[in-house]
Amino acid sequence: MIKRIILAALAILLVIASAYASFYIAPTERTMGVIQRIFYFHVASAWAGFTAFFLCFIGNLLYVWKRDQKYDWLGVSGAEVGLAFTTVVLITGPIWAHPVWGIWWTWDARLTSTFVLWLLYVSYLLLRTLVEEPDRRALLSSLFGIFAFIDVPLVFGAIRWWRTQHPQPVIMGGQGSGLDPTMKAVFFFSAFAMHVLMAFLVVERYALEKMQTEADFLAREVEAQ
Amino acid sequence: MSLFSNTVVLLNKELRTEFRSRELLTTTVVFILVVLILFSFAISPTSEESREFGPGLLWLAILFAASLMLQPCFLREQSNDTLSSLRLAVSDPFSIFLAKLTANTLFLLVTEILMLPLFAVFYNIPILPQLHYLLLVLFLGSLGISVAGTALSAISAQARMRELLLPLLLLPLLTPVLVVSATVSVSLLDRAPVVQWKGIAFLAVFDLVFLTALWLFGEYLLEE
């Protein structure tokens, strides 16, 4: 319990610190100006969301192999938290795009792929609501989760190739193409902060799922009497 | 090889079941036809735009049709619990999937080939010059749709709201196939046709990846 409170405090502190760094420590970008500072939040969220989906994938694989419920708890936690971070990516992307390009959505390769990623994991969660029996739900969603995750590189690859056919404005400019060292440091610090926040949310969601499973089990016991 | 012979036997069963009634093929053909016509009502393309949008719309129609056509794939095994008998009859559960996805690919291909002349007429796009490449793309795309669709059909058959669930699971998963197939097809049917070998290779990779995944995890999809 105390560890979770420490994790929560750490997450909040790091997030605030990274925001401060993004505004005051990172230099202003030459071509885009102030609006570029969204980059630290937007891309860091994307990385953390992706790690969360990877955790879901690990949970899925381990569940299919070991059939231990706790891996399913990891799966659903990773998926939901990943979805939260991905939602933030999809919201901050257009907020960036609008002042720069005058339009909200540019079918930028990365943002479009992120949207498909978002849809995939929404489907994962929807599938879970449509299977009642817990073991069956865990197995079916784990299998779909595995298919979804291996699809992700294919989605990103296909859409990137597609965009080379019809070039469109790129939301973040050439990402990683010659980042100033201070910017790089601020970014990696932001990414770290987002990952800690992600870890905290996964831990909380996992604990909820564990408790819910216990409650369901007890409810069945009570009914049996 | 046991896998091969099992698959052939099961494939025969799938084909014979379909050709007895031909309901799957006829409904799929009509569906694609209806969708293509509706598309042209919705966007009323001029001759030039047709070349740009037509192939993409064709692939969209194929995707929608497939997500309907794949519904009965595992559902029909539930009515008399034939799935258990199937699993007992074969040594490798993968042969069940291989048979079904081969049958599905064949059904899709037959549907597409039947649709091609109509598509060419409605959208004013000559298809004969690049027919062989077009068939290659249709084959690789349809294979991808079938592999993913057969796997997901096994999943959705065990859930509620399966009719809505299968498209919901399948369509996001198949975005790579849609994007690449449509782009390659547009290039092929352009006034100055180009064969996008990168795209074709990508489709082959997609098919291989999901075939492998199905091979690795198929047996769990069929668990009781």
Added chain:
Amino acid sequence: MKNLDSVFAAYLIGWGVFFLFYLTIAKRTANVRAELDRLKNSLPRAK
């Protein structure tokens, strides 16, 4: 500094999403904990 508003909006909305997400988890956790206590109490009684 005209785009600073957008940057602020992005950060605030982003934090808002995370905070809302955490709130839903916390609320559900409180509900389940109450449910769990209720169930645990009803068991020894039945025995």
